[in-house]
Amino acid sequence: MSLPPQDDSPQPEILSLDEFNVAIPQDVYDHLSKQYSTLDDDVDGETKHIDRILSCMKRSPVDTCCRVNNIKSSVKEVEAGLEQYFAESQHNNSYAIQQHETLTDLVTIRTTTPTDSDAATLYHSKVPTKKTCNLSNDVPSDESDDLFPNWQIRRKQGWPLTHRCVIVDRFCAEAVLRGADIFVKGILCADAGIAESEEVAVYASLPRSNGTKSNPITRGMLLQNYCDRCVFIGIGISQCKRADYFATSSGTGVVMVSTAGSPQPPMNGVLDGKMILQNLPSVVVAHALNPQPGEVILDMCCAPGGKTTHLASLMNDNGLIIACDKSRKKMISARDFFEANASCIVPLALDSTKGLLELKSGEEWKSPKQIIDSASVANDGLKDVKGFYANSFDCILLDPPCSALGLRPKLQIDTKSAKELIKAADYQQKFIRNAIPLLKVGGRMTYSTCTINTLENEENVKFILKEFPCMRLESLVHLPGLPGLPDKGLTEEECQMVRRFDPTDTTIDTMGFFLAKFQKKFANLS
Numbered sequence: 001m002s003l004p005p006q007d008d009s010p011q012p013e014i015l016s017l018d019e020f021n022v023a024i025p026q027d028v029y030d031h032l033s034k035q036y037s038t039l040d041d042d043v044d045g046e047t048k049h050i051d052r053i054l055s056c057m058k059r060s061p062v063d064t065c066c067r068v069n070n071i072k073s074s075v076k077e078v079e080a081g082l083e084q085y086f087a088e089s090q091h092n093n094s095y096a097i098q099q100h101e102t103l104t105d106l107v108t109i110r111t112t113t114p115t116d117s118d119a120a121t122l123y124h125s126k127v128p129t130k131k132t133c134n135l136s137n138d139v140p141s142d143e144s145d146d147l148f149p150n151w152q153i154r155r156k157q158g159w160p161l162t163h164r165c166v167i168v169d170r171f172c173a174e175a176v177l178r179g180a181d182i183f184v185k186g187i188l189c190a191d192a193g194i195a196e197s198e199e200v201a202v203y204a205s206l207p208r209s210n211g212t213k214s215n216p217i218t219r220g221m222l223l224q225n226y227c228d229r230c231v232f233i234g235i236g237i238s239q240c241k242r243a244d245y246f247a248t249s250s251g252t253g254v255v256m257v258s259t260a261g262s263p264q265p266p267m268n269g270v271l272d273g274k275m276i277l278q279n280l281p282s283v284v285v286a287h288a289l290n291p292q293p294g295e296v297i298l299d300m301c302c303a304p305g306g307k308t309t310h311l312a313s314l315m316n317d318n319g320l321i322i323a324c325d326k327s328r329k330k331m332i333s334a335r336d337f338f339e340a341n342a343s344c345i346v347p348l349a350l351d352s353t354k355g356l357l358e359l360k361s362g363e364e365w366k367s368p369k370q371i372i373d374s375a376s377v378a379n380d381g382l383k384d385v386k387g388f389y390a391n392s393f394d395c396i397l398l399d400p401p402c403s404a405l406g407l408r409p410k411l412q413i414d415t416k417s418a419k420e421l422i423k424a425a426d427y428q429q430k431f432i433r434n435a436i437p438l439l440k441v442g443g444r445m446t447y448s449t450c451t452i453n454t455l456e457n458e459e460n461v462k463f464i465l466k467e468f469p470c471m472r473l474e475s476l477v478h479l480p481g482l483p484g485l486p487d488k489g490l491t492e493e494e495c496q497m498v499r500r501f502d503p504t505d506t507t508i509d510t511m512g513f514f515l516a517k518f519q520k521k522f523a524n525l526s
């Protein structure tokens with residue numbers, strides 16, 4: 001039996017999702033706060049727009065979005081498949097399944113019985129916090145006495161007496177908030193004695209809010225030794241006994257029955273091939289590019305490949321899509337995903353900041369198809385291609401790496417400093433400089449990011465229009481989304497043409513995202 005902690009020993013900080021605020025470095029906060037100051041206004045007691053964005057970040061958007069693969073299925077078939085899946089599933093929730101009004105290949109699922117999140121919130125409200133517990137009067141029931149002989153210590157720390165607890169890492173927790181169950185490799189520590197089929201309370205482990213370092217977490221350690229910050233994310237049923245969580249690295253450890261935040265249906269592997277889970281703004285991108293059958297398209301940063309397969313679906317799998325990513329490993333798994341969904345996609349491991357080939361004197365210009373057809377094949381099966389010549393593509397989809405500050409749910413911000421936000425925008429300009437020469441005259445290009453940092457969004461659109469007079473902005477006003485932010489270098493008219501998605505938007509509850517579309521009007525770049 002472990003000794004009770006001394007009074008000055010570090011104590012865990014245990015929070016509900018409502019109480020929890022996503023931690024953000026001060027200079028990143030100041031940088032974003034300034035960018036969004038034109039939207040500051042008193043809404044629900046919060047005056048700063050950035051604070052409203054941060055409070056939305058920790059929750060999933062309310063709808064789960066399924067984009068139908070027209071090559072293998074239809075909206076009707078997917079809707080029927082989803083109805084059947086939910087009718088047969090063990091989960092007690094009901095769901096509203098609906099085709100999106102504008103994005104006709106998108107089907108949304110909304111949980112209509114918010115019992116899950118209610119149950120999770122109610123549960124947490126019954127867990128005594130250190131502030132509310134009164135050790136002398138607060139005697140546990142016989143049942144919890146059996147569960148926890150050392151219940152005073154446990155209660156003092158703020159852990160529940162009704163359930164044994166499991167603590168998962170932040171990535172696992174974010175997946176759980178999106179509807180996933182818990183794989184054993186996401187479990188960091190747990191109470192002693194958890195049995196198979198036992199109901200457990202699940203918490204996400206996060207760094208302490210005051211930045212102090214606590215004891216390092218060793219996987220498999222006992223809950224009583226945990227002293228970081230943790231957030232309650234739901235209730236689940238353990239699929240094995242405690243020891244098995246840490247004895248293997250694969251398999252499901254806990255199946256969730258109620259999750260804090262917006263309840264999401266578990267969708268792993270559902271209607272594979274017929275539909276693909278994507279966030280709503282990601283679905284808008286391919287619609288904005290509007291690829292036509294027979295066109296030659298370059299997706300410069302494609303992995304894991306959701307937007308690439310959407311392009312193939314909109315083209316009825318007819319044409320050529322060259323899908324690149326710098327990461328070979330990602331491309332190998334993207335290739336399998338592409339093969340399962342379409343046949344017009346050629347996967348390449350390529351650095352897209354360097355993919356523009358110079359035509360040397362006496363050398364003959366080759367089309368992308370000629371380059372692909374004559375390329376050798378590496379041992380891993382990917383074609384060996386260094387790049388393409390200028391004026392090669394009808395369309396380019398540019399979805400470069402970004403600061404990802406729009407992803408939801410997000411329990412932790414990985415951006416360490418405002419400098420990183422500036423660097424991200426500079427790196428994106430390298431992709432832009434390579435992309436524009438590759439586009440044919442008359443060709444279209446979309447530029448998108450999943451961040452709320454305006455340097456990577458409106459200000460990079462301004463960069464394109466200023467540095468490349470051959471590029472004209474095309475209006476996306478017919479598609480869902482908000483206009484661009486004012487005072488970020490775009491005219492009022494240009495703001496109306498781009499699409500910005502804001503996590504605080506009450507009409508479209510979705511991730512932070514940005515999208516612009518251009519057409520190349522003449523060959524001369526400057």
Ligand SMILES: C[S@@+](CC[C@H](N)C(=O)[O-])C[C@H]1O[C@@H](n2cnc3c(N)ncnc32)[C@H](O)[C@@H]1O
Pocket residue numbers: 282300301302303304305306307308324325326327330350351352353399400401402
């Ligand atoms: C935002 S993600 C792309 C998501 C993808 N478009 C989709 O919808 O599934 C950015 C990708 O850029 C890739 N990347 C980073 N640097 C790159 C480079 N120099 N060339 C090509 N890809 C790069 C990353 O590996 C990452 O997969």
